[in-house]
Amino acid sequence: MLSDVLGLTPEEAGIYHNLISVASATPAELAESVGCEADQVVRILCMLEGRGLAARSLGHTTRFVASPPAAALRALLVQRQNELKLAEIELDSLDEIYRAATLGRGVAEVVDVIHGTEAIRERVGHIQLGARKEIMNFVKAPFYSPGNMTDDTVIARGVHYRVILERAMLDEGAPSFDEIAQARASGEEVRVADTVPLKLFIVDRELAIVPLLGSASAAKAGALLVHESSLLDALIALFESEWEKATQFATSAGALQNAPAIDDLDAQILSLSLTGLTDQAIATQLRTSLRTVQRRTRHLMDVAKVHNRMQLGFQAARLGWLETQQDGNTRVRTQGSRT
Known part of the structure; x- marks a missing residue:
């Protein structure tokens, strides 16, 4: 969509869509077509004109015509692609600065504390979306966040998921067999263990979130965010050990x-x-x-x-x-x- 890819607001994209469907139009005609105030349409048309998406008619300067989409939009696409490349370069630079800083972390900085169910859910979502290679997950009740077992957009980038389910959850039907089958169909690898020692979410072997099970209430829920350290190495080793012992799972x-x-x-x-x-x-x-x-x-x-x-x-x-x-x-x- 234009509003997503090219940075246009929904209103701006709507005006442009209407303009390319007619030979020419006045601000009043467009306002009637899209249900906006004429003054707002005038401001949008001036913006589109400034970005090369619209121009005034040679025969009547109060009428506007759309610029050819193939030419006008390709220029905007190239601009956005260049912006994304610059953003990637900046991201790599920030990541290097962050990694250098983590080498100097003291004992107190190895672990951060996350308070509250919503904060845990948001942090898990953020680091999951930022994953590059692999996500490792111990799953046991209670769940702090509903939904599917993994994120399809993350898998589409080639991120590998390995999940160990506690058997008691299958007894209770959460997740259901259908959910597991859907997860595996998306590329997830699932194994089942009699018990898992703790709830654990590891991303790229660089960060781990350990939700605390002392209370399931939103007000008292908490989690530990573990950065690169010997503690994180121990959590990774624990996962790999449990992975070897867990039962493989086939859905077909x-x-x-x-x-x-x-x-x-x-x-x-x-x-x-x-x-x-x-x-x-x-x-x-x-x-x-x-x-x-x-x-x-x-x-x-x-x-x-x-x-x-x-x-x-x-x-x-x-x-x-x-x-x-x-x-x-x-x-x-x-x-x-x-x-």
Whole structure:
């Protein structure tokens, strides 16, 4: 949209759109067309004239004509592109200054305290949008921010997401299986652990947010913002250790590397079963019946040639059924991430 890309206000863009749709027009005619005061239209036309988007008619100076969009707008686009390049150079310079300053941080400056649910949500959103390479996330209740598990605009830039969910959240249906499937479809890599030690959000191995679970109330909520330090290194090591131990998660048969000819529902039941969910919880997550879950589990045991669920889990791991394709190319989706 012109108002977004070229820096025009919605009113200015509206006047220009109307002007290019007619041979020429007076301010009064445009005011009637867009529902604005004539004085406001005159000011906008003068601005458009100054930016080369409009000109006065040669035959009648009180009438205005639009400049050819291909020529006029391309010049503005080039100008905005140059401004963005200069902004990127300035950003890189500021980032270098910031990194140099962090090297001199004292002990008291390694950790900042964030107070309040809204402040936590905003800070997580800001550092997530600024991510360049990777986001690592421990997810456990309670959520401070609703929404999807990751940000599609961040993923579109090539940022990798890795998320470890606490199994109790699946028992409670938050997030739902559908949300996890959507997250994985967007490129997220999800694993499940019996428990995660804390809530944690790490961006580019440079910053971490650790929400404090002492109280879920907005008034008392708090979090720690950890900068580059040995403490951050320890949090990264903790995540990597838990990641290795967590259960891989498949939402379709096609996501499994070495599985036999089983369908998507079989793969989903197998994944959820190996996270420790009960048959009833699995049926609820997959919106199917308890009887179907039990019948499909029996089928999986027959395929694996085992006699009980413990053997099924062992055999599935031994045969490599749980080696998901995504784990070979780690990319993991919270229009605001969950914290």
